[in-house]
Amino acid sequence: MTLLDVRDLTVTYPGGAAAVRGVDLRLDAGRKLGLAGESGCGKSTLALALLRLLPAGTRITGEVLLDGEDVLTMKWGRVRAVRWAGASVVFQGAMHSLNAVHRIGDQIAEPILLHRKATPAGAKKRTGELLEQVGLPAARANAYPHELSGGQRQRVMIAMALACDPRLIIADEPTTALDVMIQAQILRLIEQLVADQDLGLIMISHDLAVLADTCDRLAVMYAGRVVEEGPARQVYEDARHPYARALSAAFPRIGDPASRFAPQGLAGDPPDPAALPSGCTFHPRCPVALESCSEEDPALREAGPERRAACVLVGPSAQEPCETREDPDALEEARPSSP
Numbered sequence: 001m002t003l004l005d006v007r008d009l010t011v012t013y014p015g016g017a018a019a020v021r022g023v024d025l026r027l028d029a030g031r032k033l034g035l036a037g038e039s040g041c042g043k044s045t046l047a048l049a050l051l052r053l054l055p056a057g058t059r060i061t062g063e064v065l066l067d068g069e070d071v072l073t074m075k076w077g078r079v080r081a082v083r084w085a086g087a088s089v090v091f092q093g094a095m096h097s098l099n100a101v102h103r104i105g106d107q108i109a110e111p112i113l114l115h116r117k118a119t120p121a122g123a124k125k126r127t128g129e130l131l132e133q134v135g136l137p138a139a140r141a142n143a144y145p146h147e148l149s150g151g152q153r154q155r156v157m158i159a160m161a162l163a164c165d166p167r168l169i170i171a172d173e174p175t176t177a178l179d180v181m182i183q184a185q186i187l188r189l190i191e192q193l194v195a196d197q198d199l200g201l202i203m204i205s206h207d208l209a210v211l212a213d214t215c216d217r218l219a220v221m222y223a224g225r226v227v228e229e230g231p232a233r234q235v236y237e238d239a240r241h242p243y244a245r246a247l248s249a250a251f252p253r254i255g256d257p258a259s260r261f262a263p264q265g266l267a268g269d270p271p272d273p274a275a276l277p278s279g280c281t282f283h284p285r286c287p288v289a290l291e292s293c294s295e296e297d298p299a300l301r302e303a304g305p306e307r308r309a310a311c312v313l314v315g316p317s318a319q320e321p322c323e324t325r326e327d328p329d330a331l332e333e334a335r336p337s338s339p
């Protein structure tokens with residue numbers, strides 16, 4: 001069953017630049033979608049827009065259907081209810097997201113008291129259960145954030161996100177700033193909770209390898225748009241869009257020593273949303289750009305079974321690469337194979 005259906009979502013910050021441009025996404029209950037892309041490509045903006053958590057004056061257009069109900073046209077009272085019971089967010093950086101002067105038990109209990117109309121005793125009991133669910137003793141409810149390790153604080157953030165039994169969890173870089181061992185534990189915990197409770201998960205990361213390991217499907221964003229989308233492993237191991245390919249090549253692969261010692265970086269930076277290049281926004285950095293790429297901005301098109309990519313070199317009507325390209329090896333290397 002479709003849990004989340006995002007249609008033509010565009011987000012424009014006050015001042016005029018669109019950080020998310022015409023994004024379509026779908027997520028079924030019990031499934032896990034990864035959102036990848038370099039810093040500034042619009043991942044967090046997209047996630048926050050789903051729950052209308054953006055600064056006042058931000059313009060959000062399109063549709064965000066959560067269980068068939070459009071979050072973007074709901075009254076604010078309903079949005080507040082949906083924020084905890086429909087979908088909740090695990091933010092990056094638990095130390096900044098938790099209130100330093102309140103015990104963590106009180107912070108977890110707050111949404112339960114507010115949205116579940118629980119009694120103080122009921123909220124306390126539920127808080128203990130939630131802490132145990134995320135692998136912490138119930139007695140840790142009395143601790144202050146600074147008394148916990150980074151991994152424990154992130155577990156608290158996850159407990160808080162689960163407080164009102166949401167159907168969808170949005171995890172924005174949930175393991176950034178944690179060491180590798182703790183990162184793996186937190187990822188496994190999220191996977192297990194999602195499976196046990198049949199939740200939907202949207203996980204945001206710049207790390208394609210982590211997403212490929214955790215998620216069913218993967219969407220790669222560039223300059224506010226999804227440029228490739230498909231089964232997570234396939235997108236990671238055999239990306240079709242040149243940007244997704246470059247992003248994937250930037251991460252070492254377990255079991256592939258060559259990639260470990262020669263990760264391929266991508267020169268340059270993503271464009272400023274206020275000054276996007278003409279045509280395909282990736283063309284100035286693209287190793288296989290054609291002359292026409294500075295004029296044509298391709299829509300997402302079929303790139304194999306259950307796969308889509310937004311590149312003129314992809315799909316049945318793929319254009320031929322330009323023969324005057326200076327580096328034919330780079331072309332061969334990066335050219336997406338036909339589905």
Ligand SMILES: Nc1ncnc2c1ncn2[C@@H]1O[C@H](COP(=O)(O)OP(=O)(O)OP(=O)(O)O)[C@@H](O)[C@H]1O
Nearest residue numbers: 013019037038039040041042043044045046055273
């Ligand atoms: N409050 C804001 N006002 C104006 N522009 C913003 C605001 N927040 C983000 N932006 C801009 O929107 C674009 C997308 O930012 P966003 O944080 O969504 O990207 P991201 O992919 O999540 O990056 P990161 O991984 O660094 O969080 C960037 O150009 C950013 O500068």
